[in-house]
Amino acid sequence: MRFAIKTRPEHTTWERMRDVWVAADEFDVFESAWNWDHFYPLSGDLAGPNLEGWTTLAALAQATRRIRVGCQVTGMIYRHPAVLANMAATVDVISNGRLELGVGAGWNQQECDAYGIPLPPLRERFDRFDEGVEAMIGLLRDPVTTFKGSYVALTEARCEPKPVQRPHPPITIGGKGPRRTLGAVARWAQAWNVIVADADEWHPLKETLVVRCAEVGRDPAEITCSVNVRIDGDVPQEEAISAALDQVAGFTAAGVDLIVLNLPLDATPEILRPLADALAPLS
Template identity: 75%
Template sequence: MRFAIKTRPEHTTWQEIRDVWVAADDVELFESAWNWDHFYPLSGEPSGPNLEGWSMLAALAEATRRLRLGCQVTGMIYRHPAVLANMAATIDIISGGRLELGLGAGWNQQECDAYGIDLPPLKERFDRFDEGVQAIIGLLRDPVTTFEGRYVRLTEAYCEPKPVQRPHPPIVIGGRGPKRTLRAAALWAQEWHAITRSPAEWLELRSVLLERCAEVGRDPAEIACSVNVRLDDGIEAAAEEAAAYGEAGVDVVVLNLPHRAGPDLLEPLADALIRSGSAR
């Protein structure tokens, strides 16, 4: 099993986030680091500070040398897919090929209402998401892309320069919807990030993913599976939960660090994961 960290860019400062990521870059156990793609804090006062995720990734790519990095996950509703493809290619180049391209359909009504961003009904949102993923893959992979969807249209479109990772950075699709999200993961993802509360629940969702893979003719072994584990009950409890997910078959555990946690937490956390037996 592999391990990552996730920092919450709400009610905090750039320097605090940077310090944690730079320190994590020196802890070999952690293979990647993640933030989120929101414009408002998800806890506390919505008027509070929340750093924008993709701008941070560009700077954090320069500040680190080893960690893979990504947004967990990018809301497709916030940016045109062609714009996002160009952003992804650029950050993959800045990072030297370390980007993980996290994608989701989007959901935050409050942000959309405040900014005048259209949040379509669920079916249309996922129709747009499916088209957006395909358009992004084409732009990152192919010399020229033409795509004729209902919502996304590209006409002899270029995305240059191409990312370092070929054919494109790994696509990480996040969510738990059995009909649309898991089908999208089966079709296009290199990693599925599950929203789940327990290993038992994850196993149920994983069985649905296997069904979707069978439906579209995809080998499920090509799709890594990841989950979040929070540290609300302390380091040792999180390490035990990570070990339980590992026993269930999860490939990557993302440790959600406490709000404004400092770099000093990282070494004790890595030690606890090793002691739990989940780090092998």
């Protein structure tokens, strides 16, 4: 089993999040660290602070040396795919090839309404997402990209410098939609992330992904399957880690490849040593 951490950039400070990531960088059991791509908090006071995901990610990439870094996951609706491709290439350069490129179709109506960002109906949103991912891959991979879609148009477009990772940073697609999301995973992704309650909920989704891979001639073993497990910040730390380990055991038995441990909102670096010690025998 492989492990990662995730810190939510809501109701926190840059210094606190930086210190946790820098500390996690010292524990080999954590292969990657993730934040999220939202402009408003998703819990507590929705008028509270929330650090922007990609600018924070660039700074965290520079502050660390080993751990892979990613945004779980970037809402395609928020940025033109060509802009996102340039951002991803730059962060991969900054990190010396440690970027995990997490993307999703987007969903947050509140943020879109507040900022005047269109949130298209679901079908159009996924049409835009598919075109956006394909366009980004071209920009990250090829010297020049021309792409003519219904929503994305590139004409002899360049993205320089290219990312360190070739042909492009690994793409993680997040979500559980059985046809459009898992279909996109089968076509484009090197990793799939989903938030589910337990292995019983995960199993049928994985079976559907296998079907989607067969439809496009893809080996599902090429795709890392990851899920999130929450460390409860409302109970004593030892109890919270123990409960998380129970969930980890269930997902391990189910065949999940990577567990992303969602740290409590007020987490400090001190949580990482006992967590790493508990996970090390399972890695």
